[in-house]
Amino acid sequence: MSASESGGKKAPQFSSFKIAPVVEKVDECCCDGGCETPAPVAETPATGSRYSWVVNGMDCAACARKVETAVRQVSGVSQVQVVFATEKLLVDASGDVRLQVENAVASAGYSLRTEDAPPAPAPSRLQENLPLILLIIMMAVSWGLEQFNHPLGNIAFIATTLVGLYPIARQALRLMQTGSWFAIETLMSVAAIGALFIGATAEAAMVLLLFLIGERLEGWAASRARQGVSALMALKPDTAIRLRDGERKTVAQSALRPGDVIEVAAGGRLPADGKLLSPFASFDESALTGESVPVERNAGDNVAAGATSVDRLVQLEVISEPGDSAIDRILRLIEEAEEKRAPIERFIDHFSRIYTPAIMAVALLVAIVPPLFFAAAWLPWIYKGLTMLLIGCPCALVISTPAAITSGLAAAARRGALIKGGAALEQLGRIRHVAFDKTGTLTVGKPRVTAIVTTADIAENDLLALAAAVEQGSSHPLAQAIVQEAQQRQLVLPQATDQRALAGSGIEAEVNGGRVLICAAGKYPAGDDEERIQALESAGQTVVLVSRDSALLGILAMRDTLRDDAREAVAALHQLGVQGVILTGDNPRAAAAIAGELGLDFRAGLLPADKVTAVTALNASAPLAMVGDGINDAPAMKASTIGIAMGSGTDVALETADAALTHNRLTGLAQMISLARATHANIRQNIAIALGLKAIFLVTTLLGITGLWLAVLADTGATVLVTANALRLLRQKA
Missing domain, CATH: 3.30.70.100 (Alpha-Beta Plaits)
Known part of the structure; x- marks a missing residue:
């Protein structure tokens, strides 16, 4: 069944989806022989x-x-x-x-x-995690020795700290040389060295261990996200069949140039943007436009790279330069959206620029100013300086944010929500608008038979069985919906023979001695049933007609239906003060029907670039989350404050998004936002605890009330309080 049979709608042409290509060159080699590229x-x-x-x-x-x-x-x-x-x-x-x-x-x-150079072989998991594993083992050994022999355990903790500190301190020195004086590596180095200096050896080792664990998890999440973006290129086949001088030749996709004629088999993907040379064909462009059913293309129409030929072998003329196909432009949109958003700076890294040097300077001044300028005794003031350095040790502050984030992420995971890191969790708590893709997000993503209307002396089940017999074996989504409905009703299908697809009209077959035709509304005279057909189409449904020997037997209506929890999810978001809008590449009638049921605004017929424009405009007024499931949603997800993917979506959508609903329940959106807001509040509480206690003991130290042992207690106590407060998030109600 062709796209013309689903209402004759033509999808938007991709000629408007254009970004100027970047012209690149390579300098000529001026040396004799083997200089590097x-x-x-x-x-x-x-x-x-x-x-x-x-x-x-x-x-x-x-x-x-x-x-x-x-x-x-x-x-x-x-x-x-x-x-x-x-x-x-x-x-x-x-x-x-x-x-x-x-x-x-x-x-x-x-x-x-260089971009054309092959990537270096990835290290094994053991090699990647060896420093962390070594530090965990040394930490366990040190703790065991501490239980039986304090001096020996203390030495073991010092050795553990030095082993963990070496790569971090080396990186801190490198960053200082390149202009990043107070990066998080500097903060961690100061914290560990300060703890060692006053004898808090176990604490120094633990802070380094927690830091390395956090860095490893963050690196894993970032790597996964980058793999998802690069998976866009997998939509284009590496090779193509090029026709030249009557010969077919398999060539690399990068060898194609505008004007080349290529051939794509049924079920194959286009390696480049092309102009259709065959008289007629249906293409699945859902990966690019979000259109829920294949669309009809006639000779001369443009078809985007990555689209799949649904039902036949086709020939096309290449119209895109290498690296400038629709898929390449979507990838470029993602990059541009990334550039427009400032890099998310972790709070602790930003704060360390002020906090760490300030504490070090204050501790130094406390130790030397009174003896130098006021003839005070050196030892008492050095002691106070060391105490202040311990009070200023940012152990509790370092743990405060990741402890709350870890608890928040764990609580989200229990509810079937994957949130990729603390920055995404923090952004989620600020959301005030949600933009939904329609197909596969608010709807199940597959058309279903919603109405069967008989117009002749035939029963509903008999009409459905007749249509299913003709459509059996077809890969078209509408045909599969008809066959699936017949299977669910456990109907016995008659034998269909001499099946034949009619270009631009429909499909017909011989059934029980009669010629049965299935076609889109408008391809067959409906007579008195025209008003009924228009009513069904106005409700966003796709209508097909079934006739036998030129006599109309009935009407089948199909539509992509709402997810069971869509209404509940929208209501829950409204209770949180979050408004919603539908952004879809589907036709306006289908979008209006779904939006009307949910009470949402909508914008239909959008290409990926149009979605980015709409999201950017909405995001300017208030923080916005983009929820989608298709590759075409990926650029809009990147342009929004935070992208959220449905668990059943494409790999690219899942990996590009900052969060995903792994259980496919839309009600998880409100739960995620509520949990993110609670986590953000918890982080503020933890920072207040960590800095508040330090401020109190800073004053008592200068007054001579606080000694080293109280300073250790204050720092350890702050760490315990911060951790306990963060663990409350695990008990957060859904």
Whole structure:
């Protein structure tokens, strides 16, 4: 069954979905023999050249800022941008600064490779986790020794701290050399060294262990997200069948050029944007437009890369340059959306820029100013300085935010919600609007038979059995809906022979000696039933007609139906003060029907670029979450404050999104937002506890009331209180 049989609607052409291609060049090699391939360069107006690399070793969005800071120190660099989602480093410079940039990034602890260079082999899981495993083992051994022999246990904790501190302190020194003086590595180094200095050896080791665990988990989540974005390219086949001079030849997808003629078999995906040369065909473009059923294309129509030919072998003329197909442009939209959003800085990293140097300076002044300028005794004031350094040790502060985030993420996971990190959890708590994709998000994503109307002397079940017999074996979603409905009613289907698809009309077959035709409304005269058909179509339903030997037998209506919990989910969001809107690539009638049932506004017929525009406008007025399940939703998810994917969605949507509903229950949206708000409040409480206790003991230390042992108790007590407060989130009610 063709798209014309589902109402004759033509999907939007992709000629309007256009982003100017980036023209790249490679400098000619000026040396004799084997010099390395230079980084690709793109011409940029007035500013010289643009260089691009892929950055290896970034674990989080904060890493992107560190790389940018390092590159900005290079002379001649005018602009730097790190796109974390695709690991790209873009540098505008007035001269050739490639070697200097690579050295600067290497000094910061990262490495670069050109985009066309193969990635380095990934280390094994054991190699990746070996430092963390070693530290856990040493921590356990140290704790065991402490139970039986305090001096020996103390030495073991010191050794554990030094082993854990070495890579962190080395990275802190590297970052200092490249301009990042007070990164989180500096904070952790100061915390561990300060704890060792006053003898809190066990605490020093534990802080480093918790830090390394958090960094490892964050790196894993970031890696998974990047894999999802790169999976967009999997929609385009690596090879294509090119027709030239009457010969068929399999060529690489990158070898295709505008004007080439290619052939795509039924069920195959297009390797490039093309203009249809075959008279007629149906294409599944749901990955790009969100259209719930395949659409009809006629000769001369444009078809986007990644679309699937549903029912026949087709020939097309390539119209896109390499790297500028619809899939490439969607990937570019994701990158641009990432660039428009400032990198999310972790609170503790930002605060350390002020907190850590201030505490160190205050402790130093307390230790030396009274003896130098007021003839005070050295030892008492050095003792007070050390006490203040311990009070200022940011152990409780370091744990306060990740402890609450970990508890919040764990509580969300128990409710079937996957939230990718603390930044996403914090953003989720600020949401005031939710934009829903329609197909597969608010609806189940598969059409179902919703009405059977007989117009002749035939029973409903007999009409359905007749239609199912003709459609049996078809891969068209509407045909499968008819067959599935017949199977659910346990109908016995008659034998259909001589099945034949009619281009632009429908499908027909011989059944019990009669010629049965199934076609879209409008392809067959309906007579007195025209008003009934229009009423069904106005309700957002797709209508097909069943006739036998030129006599109309009946009408079948199908529609993608709402999820069972959609109304409850929208009501729960309204109770939280969150408003909703539907953004869909489907036709306005179908969108209006669903929006009317839910009481939501809607915008229909949107391409991926249109969704990005709509989301950007809505996001400007209030923080917005984009909820979707398809590849076409990925750019809009990136452009929103936070993207949320349905668990049944495509891999790209799941990996691009900042959160996912793994159980596919829309009611989980309100639960996620409520939990995120509770987590944000918990973080504020923890910071108040950590800094409040330190402020109190800072005053008592200067007054001579607090000694080292009370300082240790204050720091440990603050850590315990912060952790206990964070654990309350695990008991948060859904």
